[in-house]
Amino acid sequence: MNKNIAVIRGDGIGPEIIGQTLRVLDRIAELYGHSFTYTDVDMGGCAIDKYEDPLPDSELEKCVGSDSVLLGAVGGSKWNGLPGEKRPEKGLLRLRAGMGVYSNNRPAKIWRQLADASPLKSSIVDRGIDFIIVRELIGGIYFGEHITEGNTATDVLRYREPEIERIGRIGFETARRRSRRLCSVEKSNVLDSSRMWKRVMHRLAEEYPDVELSDMLVDNCAMQIVKDPSQFDVIVTENMFGDILSDEASMITGSIGMIPSSSLGATSCGLYEPIHGSAPDIAGQDIANPIGTILSAAMMLRYSFDMPQEANAIERAVSDYLDAGYRTADIMSEGKTRVGCSRCGELITGYLRKE
Helix, strand or coil: CEEEEEEEEECCCHHHHHHHHHHHHHHHHHHHCCEEEEEECCCCHHHHHHHCCCCCHHHHHHHHCCCEEEEEECCCHHHCCCCHHHCHHHHHHHHHHHHCCCEEEEEEECCHHHHHHCCCCHHHHCCCCEEEEEEECCCHHHHCCEEEECCEEEECCCCCHHHHHHHHHHHHHHHHCCCCEEEEEECCCCCHHHHHHHHHHHHHHCCCCCCEEEEEEHHHHHHHHHHCHHHCCEEEECHHHHHHHHHHHHHHCCCHHHCEEEEECCCCCCEEEECCCCCHHHCCCCCCCCHHHHHHHHHHHHHCCCCHHHHHHHHHHHHHHHHCCEECHHHCCCCCEECCHHHHHHHHHHHCCCC
């Protein structure tokens, strides 16, 4: 099978972690008889330096015309002083909108080899951490009007019923493929948009009688994620709430460097990226953890390319790597062997096998 992958190396540690991920994908192609073509795309700070634009139309077109997009990370203090429309992160928002990806799926799963790295008590961790946050991605306050007039600033939070319905269906379908439990998170005791969210979710529930729907206020959800994460299977929520909760969920698993994510819309062309940032303070030092990006590539194989065996092979290789006691700096512990970014990629590639 031949696939064209748009590759955004980005800023900071982005080029390093992408490099190791492409090494893994090349080995998968060899093992399974595929051909992956990589099209480099400039986005973020590197695009600002080159084009004075975080995502030129010509670069966006490369992404839209690809089979899927693999992203490292964008941003850094170098560009912090730029106006909002020229910041690297604006390129990411435009990419999501341009690709029409409206569902961001972030798994929060603790690897058994890293259970001790979780900041939670062992009595909580032992009950299990394995849930997914389905986040609406191209609506809400991030995409509303942003106005500053004198000493008054206004940010508009707006949702329409069709936007809620389509992300709600993703939530129900995801729950149906897992343990059939869906928690809808909102702030319906305060916000009109959340009251509409809740109403739409309960209407959709009538179409999914096999899925158990529950409601939870976002502040309570933030507490419950650290109190008893085992109660969750699938969480579906709006853009800003999902942004915050998914970062919280990533930290209870032990390392933000291990968490992948996928963003999908109406087609199979998706955006795949680790959830961490560009970490400019460690860029170029060969100490970054590429596993979140490598696992994002596994999600790409599974969800966009319909290659579940290949995705499983990558996940097994990561597990074998951890079993062997190798760790990058962010997850290093006593008695383990510390390796750098390139060595990590080399080892995981070596553990790949076709079964």
